[in-house]
Amino acid sequence: xxxxxxxxxxxxxxxxxxxxxxxxxxxxxxxxxxxxxxxxxxxxxxxxxxxxxxxxxxxxxxxxxxxxxxxxxxxxxxxxxxxxxxxxxxxxxxxxxxxxxxxxxxxxxxx
Amino acid sequence: xxxxxxxxxxxxxxxxxxxxxxxxxxxxxxxxxxxxxxxxxxxxxxxxxxxxxxxxxxxxxxxxxxxxxxxxxxxxxxxxxxxxxxxxxxxxxxxxxxxxxxxxxxxxxxxxxxxxxx
Numbered sequence: 001x002x003x004x005x006x007x008x009x010x011x012x013x014x015x016x017x018x019x020x021x022x023x024x025x026x027x028x029x030x031x032x033x034x035x036x037x038x039x040x041x042x043x044x045x046x047x048x049x050x051x052x053x054x055x056x057x058x059x060x061x062x063x064x065x066x067x068x069x070x071x072x073x074x075x076x077x078x079x080x081x082x083x084x085x086x087x088x089x090x091x092x093x094x095x096x097x098x099x100x101x102x103x104x105x106x107x108x109x110x111x
Numbered sequence: 112x113x114x115x116x117x118x119x120x121x122x123x124x125x126x127x128x129x130x131x132x133x134x135x136x137x138x139x140x141x142x143x144x145x146x147x148x149x150x151x152x153x154x155x156x157x158x159x160x161x162x163x164x165x166x167x168x169x170x171x172x173x174x175x176x177x178x179x180x181x182x183x184x185x186x187x188x189x190x191x192x193x194x195x196x197x198x199x200x201x202x203x204x205x206x207x208x209x210x211x212x213x214x215x216x217x218x219x220x221x222x223x224x225x226x227x228x229x
Contacts, residue, residue: 032216043115043204043220044155088154092216098145099218103154 003027004091006102015111019076023089023102026070030091033065034099035074038086047087048074079109112138115207117221124195124228132190132224134205140185141207145218146178149202161188185210195228202226 006023013019021035032051036044048063050056050072056063064073072089086106090099114137124130134144143162147155159180161167167180177199179191188207192199202225206218 034217036220041202041223041225043117043206043222046113046217046219049217090218094216097143098157098160099216101155106152 001026002103003100004089004102006089006105008103008105010106010108012108012110013079015079015081015109017079017109019074019079019083019107019109021074021076021087021089021105021107023072023091024070025072025091025100027091027093027100028067028070029093030100031093032091033063033072034090035061035063036088036090037083038088038104040085044088081109081111084108113207113209113217113219114138115205115219115221117205117224119224120222121225122227124226126196126228127194129191129193130195130226132192132203132205132226134188134190134207134221136186136207136219139207140210141188142185142210143208144182144188145206145208146180146188146190147204147206149204149223151202155204158190192226195226197228200226200228 004025035048038044053067060077062075086104088104089102092099116135118133146158158173159167159169161182169175182188204223206220
Protein backbone atom coordinates (compact mmCIF):
# COMPACT_ATOMS: atom_id res chain seq x y z
CA UNK A 1 0.00 0.00 0.00
CA UNK A 2 1.32 3.41 -0.96
CA UNK A 3 1.58 5.94 1.84
CA UNK A 4 -0.39 8.51 -0.15
CA UNK A 5 -3.06 7.33 -2.56
CA UNK A 6 -4.52 9.56 -5.25
CA UNK A 7 -6.79 8.72 -8.16
CA UNK A 8 -4.90 9.68 -11.34
CA UNK A 9 -8.10 10.50 -13.24
CA UNK A 10 -8.38 12.05 -15.74
CA UNK A 11 -11.15 14.27 -14.46
CA UNK A 12 -13.05 16.36 -16.98
CA UNK A 13 -15.46 19.11 -15.91
CA UNK A 14 -17.22 22.04 -17.57
CA UNK A 15 -16.10 25.56 -16.90
CA UNK A 16 -17.67 26.96 -13.73
CA UNK A 17 -18.02 23.59 -12.01
CA UNK A 18 -16.86 22.86 -8.48
CA UNK A 19 -13.97 20.42 -8.57
CA UNK A 20 -13.19 18.04 -5.73
CA UNK A 21 -9.78 16.37 -5.64
CA UNK A 22 -8.98 13.85 -2.95
CA UNK A 23 -6.20 11.81 -1.40
CA UNK A 24 -5.95 9.31 1.38
CA UNK A 25 -2.90 8.51 3.43
CA UNK A 26 -1.90 5.70 5.73
CA UNK A 27 0.77 7.15 8.02
CA UNK A 28 -0.85 8.67 11.11
CA UNK A 29 2.39 10.55 11.83
CA UNK A 30 1.83 12.88 8.90
CA UNK A 31 1.23 16.39 10.21
CA UNK A 32 1.44 18.69 7.22
CA UNK A 33 -0.23 18.45 3.87
CA UNK A 34 0.19 20.26 0.60
CA UNK A 35 -1.38 20.58 -2.79
CA UNK A 36 0.68 21.35 -5.85
CA UNK A 37 -0.40 22.22 -9.36
CA UNK A 38 1.74 21.12 -12.27
CA UNK A 39 1.27 22.26 -15.83
CA UNK A 40 2.63 20.10 -18.59
CA UNK A 41 6.45 20.18 -18.78
CA UNK A 42 6.73 22.57 -15.83
CA UNK A 43 7.75 22.22 -12.21
CA UNK A 44 5.04 21.84 -9.54
CA UNK A 45 3.69 25.04 -8.00
CA UNK A 46 2.67 25.12 -4.34
CA UNK A 47 -1.04 25.93 -4.04
CA UNK A 48 -1.99 25.17 -0.46
CA UNK A 49 -0.20 24.20 2.73
CA UNK A 50 -2.11 22.90 5.75
CA UNK A 51 -0.80 21.87 9.13
CA UNK A 52 -2.82 19.23 11.00
CA UNK A 53 -6.60 19.07 10.60
CA UNK A 54 -8.91 21.78 9.38
CA UNK A 55 -9.76 23.93 6.43
CA UNK A 56 -7.79 26.58 4.60
CA UNK A 57 -9.16 28.87 1.95
CA UNK A 58 -7.33 30.94 -0.65
CA UNK A 59 -9.45 32.56 -3.31
CA UNK A 60 -11.20 29.84 -5.30
CA UNK A 61 -9.25 27.09 -3.58
CA UNK A 62 -10.10 25.34 -0.30
CA UNK A 63 -7.98 22.64 1.27
CA UNK A 64 -9.41 20.27 3.88
CA UNK A 65 -7.65 17.80 6.12
CA UNK A 66 -9.47 15.18 8.18
CA UNK A 67 -6.85 13.37 10.22
CA UNK A 68 -9.42 11.06 11.81
CA UNK A 69 -10.17 9.50 8.45
CA UNK A 70 -6.76 10.27 6.91
CA UNK A 71 -8.40 12.12 4.07
CA UNK A 72 -7.28 15.31 2.34
CA UNK A 73 -9.22 17.31 -0.22
CA UNK A 74 -8.82 20.26 -2.52
CA UNK A 75 -11.89 22.09 -3.78
CA UNK A 76 -11.79 24.46 -6.72
CA UNK A 77 -14.77 26.76 -7.12
CA UNK A 78 -15.79 28.35 -10.41
CA UNK A 79 -13.24 26.26 -12.28
CA UNK A 80 -11.57 27.83 -15.30
CA UNK A 81 -9.85 26.32 -18.36
CA UNK A 82 -6.60 27.70 -16.92
CA UNK A 83 -7.06 25.31 -13.99
CA UNK A 84 -6.43 22.40 -16.37
CA UNK A 85 -3.33 20.74 -14.95
CA UNK A 86 -2.17 17.85 -12.81
CA UNK A 87 -2.80 18.28 -9.09
CA UNK A 88 -0.49 16.53 -6.66
CA UNK A 89 -1.19 16.02 -3.00
CA UNK A 90 1.70 15.57 -0.61
CA UNK A 91 2.13 14.76 3.07
CA UNK A 92 4.96 14.73 5.54
CA UNK A 93 6.03 14.93 9.14
CA UNK A 94 8.82 16.58 11.08
CA UNK A 95 10.69 13.34 11.40
CA UNK A 96 10.57 12.58 7.71
CA UNK A 97 12.40 15.53 6.17
CA UNK A 98 10.73 14.76 2.87
CA UNK A 99 7.31 14.86 1.27
CA UNK A 100 5.40 11.81 0.11
CA UNK A 101 3.52 12.58 -3.08
CA UNK A 102 0.37 11.11 -4.51
CA UNK A 103 0.27 9.97 -8.11
CA UNK A 104 -1.36 13.22 -9.23
CA UNK A 105 -4.84 13.79 -10.71
CA UNK A 106 -5.10 15.16 -14.24
CA UNK A 107 -7.86 17.76 -14.46
CA UNK A 108 -9.32 19.15 -17.66
CA UNK A 109 -11.74 22.09 -17.51
CA UNK A 110 -13.47 22.57 -20.84
CA UNK A 111 -15.17 25.81 -21.94
CA UNK B 112 8.63 35.03 -2.75
CA UNK B 113 10.21 31.63 -3.10
CA UNK B 114 11.74 31.29 -6.51
CA UNK B 115 13.84 28.34 -7.58
CA UNK B 116 15.63 28.25 -10.90
CA UNK B 117 17.19 25.42 -12.85
CA UNK B 118 19.74 25.49 -15.59
CA UNK B 119 19.67 24.31 -18.28
CA UNK B 120 15.98 23.93 -18.99
CA UNK B 121 16.69 21.45 -21.75
CA UNK B 122 19.79 19.48 -22.67
CA UNK B 123 20.61 16.90 -25.30
CA UNK B 124 23.77 14.90 -24.88
CA UNK B 125 25.44 11.86 -26.38
CA UNK B 126 25.55 8.54 -24.63
CA UNK B 127 28.58 8.22 -22.37
CA UNK B 128 28.95 11.92 -21.60
CA UNK B 129 28.20 13.66 -18.31
CA UNK B 130 25.66 16.40 -17.75
CA UNK B 131 25.45 18.89 -14.90
CA UNK B 132 22.17 20.47 -13.81
CA UNK B 133 22.13 23.48 -11.48
CA UNK B 134 19.41 24.33 -8.99
CA UNK B 135 19.38 27.74 -7.33
CA UNK B 136 17.13 29.34 -4.74
CA UNK B 137 17.01 32.94 -5.93
CA UNK B 138 15.39 34.85 -3.08
CA UNK B 139 15.89 32.64 -0.04
CA UNK B 140 18.41 30.38 1.60
CA UNK B 141 17.64 26.68 1.50
CA UNK B 142 18.46 24.27 4.32
CA UNK B 143 17.63 21.31 2.18
CA UNK B 144 17.30 20.68 -1.51
CA UNK B 145 15.68 17.70 -3.17
CA UNK B 146 16.14 16.13 -6.57
CA UNK B 147 13.28 14.37 -8.31
CA UNK B 148 12.84 12.53 -11.53
CA UNK B 149 9.58 12.42 -13.43
CA UNK B 150 8.56 10.23 -16.35
CA UNK B 151 5.73 11.27 -18.69
CA UNK B 152 2.33 11.21 -17.02
CA UNK B 153 3.79 9.88 -13.82
CA UNK B 154 4.31 11.36 -10.40
CA UNK B 155 7.52 12.66 -8.88
CA UNK B 156 10.14 10.15 -7.85
CA UNK B 157 12.47 11.40 -5.14
CA UNK B 158 16.07 10.63 -5.99
CA UNK B 159 18.00 12.26 -3.17
CA UNK B 160 17.97 14.81 -0.39
CA UNK B 161 20.89 17.15 0.11
CA UNK B 162 21.79 19.46 2.97
CA UNK B 163 24.28 22.25 2.55
CA UNK B 164 27.80 21.11 3.40
CA UNK B 165 27.01 17.44 3.85
CA UNK B 166 26.66 14.36 1.70
CA UNK B 167 23.40 13.70 -0.04
CA UNK B 168 21.04 10.99 1.12
CA UNK B 169 19.96 8.82 -1.79
CA UNK B 170 16.70 6.92 -2.06
CA UNK B 171 16.76 3.19 -2.40
CA UNK B 172 17.61 2.10 -5.93
CA UNK B 173 19.28 5.37 -6.95
CA UNK B 174 22.94 4.96 -7.87
CA UNK B 175 24.97 7.54 -6.00
CA UNK B 176 27.96 7.11 -8.30
CA UNK B 177 25.84 7.82 -11.33
CA UNK B 178 23.88 10.75 -9.95
CA UNK B 179 26.37 12.97 -8.17
CA UNK B 180 24.89 15.67 -5.99
CA UNK B 181 26.79 18.62 -4.60
CA UNK B 182 25.21 21.16 -2.29
CA UNK B 183 27.99 23.73 -2.10
CA UNK B 184 26.05 26.65 -0.63
CA UNK B 185 22.69 27.57 0.85
CA UNK B 186 21.48 28.65 -2.58
CA UNK B 187 23.02 26.14 -4.97
CA UNK B 188 22.82 22.41 -5.51
CA UNK B 189 24.01 20.53 -8.59
CA UNK B 190 23.12 17.16 -10.01
CA UNK B 191 25.61 15.52 -12.37
CA UNK B 192 24.45 12.59 -14.42
CA UNK B 193 27.64 10.68 -15.18
CA UNK B 194 28.12 8.47 -18.22
CA UNK B 195 24.59 9.14 -19.33
CA UNK B 196 22.62 6.53 -21.25
CA UNK B 197 19.33 6.76 -23.13
CA UNK B 198 17.47 5.29 -20.15
CA UNK B 199 18.55 8.35 -18.13
CA UNK B 200 16.44 10.53 -20.40
CA UNK B 201 13.83 12.12 -18.18
CA UNK B 202 12.53 15.31 -16.59
CA UNK B 203 14.65 16.26 -13.58
CA UNK B 204 13.20 18.67 -11.04
CA UNK B 205 14.74 20.16 -7.93
CA UNK B 206 13.02 21.69 -4.92
CA UNK B 207 14.16 23.62 -1.89
CA UNK B 208 13.05 24.22 1.68
CA UNK B 209 13.49 27.62 3.30
CA UNK B 210 16.11 28.05 5.99
CA UNK B 211 14.59 30.88 7.95
CA UNK B 212 11.47 29.10 9.22
CA UNK B 213 12.03 26.37 11.78
CA UNK B 214 8.83 24.48 11.04
CA UNK B 215 8.57 25.22 7.38
CA UNK B 216 8.18 22.04 5.42
CA UNK B 217 6.94 23.45 2.15
CA UNK B 218 9.04 22.65 -0.86
CA UNK B 219 9.40 25.11 -3.69
CA UNK B 220 10.12 23.59 -7.06
CA UNK B 221 12.25 24.65 -9.96
CA UNK B 222 10.92 24.61 -13.53
CA UNK B 223 12.64 21.33 -14.35
CA UNK B 224 15.32 20.18 -16.80
CA UNK B 225 14.50 17.90 -19.69
CA UNK B 226 17.41 15.60 -20.40
CA UNK B 227 17.58 13.64 -23.65
CA UNK B 228 20.43 11.20 -24.14
CA UNK B 229 20.99 10.08 -27.73
